[in-house]
Amino acid sequence: MRCPDLPARGWPRGGTSLFELLLVACLLSLSLAPLFYVVKLSRPPERESEMEFTATLLAHHVLEKILARQHASPDTLPSMTTEEPIVVTPEGFRVVSEYFRPLLGKDLGLEEVDNPKLYWALKPFTCQVDTYYLDDYLYKVIVYIGYEEAGRKKRVFLERLLAHQPPQPILEIGP
Amino acid sequence: MTRGTGSLETILGLVFVVMLGATALSVYQFMAGQPPATASTELLRTYHRLFERLRADCREAATARVTQDALVLTGPRGLHLTYLLRDGALTRQSGADPAQTLLTGLHSGGFVHTDHEPKLVSIWLIPADSFAPPFFTSFALRGGPW
Structure with missing residues (x-):
């Protein structure tokens, strides 16, 4: 015996029940989740800004300077620093990052009178170095260059692993 | 059984249309969303090429x-x-080859190399366009004994 609501083949004709509507709404909601990611992925990548590019160049400068210093003195490892300016600030109470001293022959850092265009281009940036001892006598250096763009604080970072000498064993000379 | 106003086929068709529309919208957004190249992006591209060239040369160099x-x-x-x-x-010349122009329109620039850090070369370039960003970075000389 056939149910009177069901037609001869398949789906019920006419309107749907509330349960079926909720089921379809549920499926529609589920289908929106991958759609959201499709739309998000289809956004073109943001172009690198001038500030970001300059920050990357500055971070590269710091890492290369660390490498050159380590070449000159292999036992020397860079130390951790706080966020420091990279040119002399008008207030003068903040010390310029050691990686930007000397800069263009200025031992205490670049001042506005030395090269105004370069000074004002570098003034928005700060430099911070984090270091960590790792296993296998490796030393990790992370260079952060901070700046502010469109009212938001941003940071570019580059990292590098350095090798360091294992500590010398202390020999006890017995009687 | 409770009966609604729309059939299941209609609703499934609506779902299909919505998904098709969203896909078409995302494709349009991807195709039309590329910002046009400006003088600034052209300069950054030139800086990128210069940076890669200097990095490759300094990697091979032993002294400066x-x-x-x-x-x-x-x-x-x-x-x-x-x-x-x-x-x-800024031009680059290798051996007897003709000089190759890497960058034009510069206001000033220079190279820095000190005896204190003999394995480091710094370069700074200021474009004539005062709104364009300068180029300043350094390279360690990796050629020769390390």
Whole structure:
């Protein structure tokens, strides 16, 4: 015996029940989740800004300077620093990052009178170095260059692993 | 059984249309969303090329010599490479090859190499366009004994 609501083949004709509507709404909601990611992925990548590019160049400068210093003195490892300016600030109470001293022959850092265009281009940036001892006598250096763009604080970072000498064993000379 | 106003086929068709519309919208957004290239992005592209070229040359170089407007890199086998700043342009010359212009429209620039850090070369370039960003970075000379 056939149910009177069901037609001869398949789906019920006419309107749907509330349960079926909720089921379809549920499926529609589920289908929106991958759609959201499709739309998000289809956004073109943001172009690198001038500030970001300059920050990357500055971070590269710091890492290369660390490498050159380590070449000159292999036992020397860079130390951790706080966020420091990279040119002399008008207030003068903040010390310029050691990686930007000397800069263009200025031992205490670049001042506005030395090269105004370069000074004002570098003034928005700060430099911070984090270091960590790792296993296998490796030393990790992370260079952060901070700046502010469109009212938001941003940071570019580059990292590098350095090798360091294992500590010398202390020999006890017995009687 | 409770009966609604729309059939299941209609609703499934609506779902299909919505998904098709969203896909078409995302494709349009991807195709039309590319910002046009400006003078600034062109300059950054040139800076990128210059950076890669300098990095590759300094990786091979063992020693550097800096004069007022020139940087001479010497490789371990004695090959000389010269970067020259003249008339607002930066050129690169390798051996007897003709000079290659890497960048034009410069206001000023220079190279820095000190005896204190003999394995480090710094370069700074200021474009004539005062709104364009400058170029400042350094490269360690990795050629030769390390």
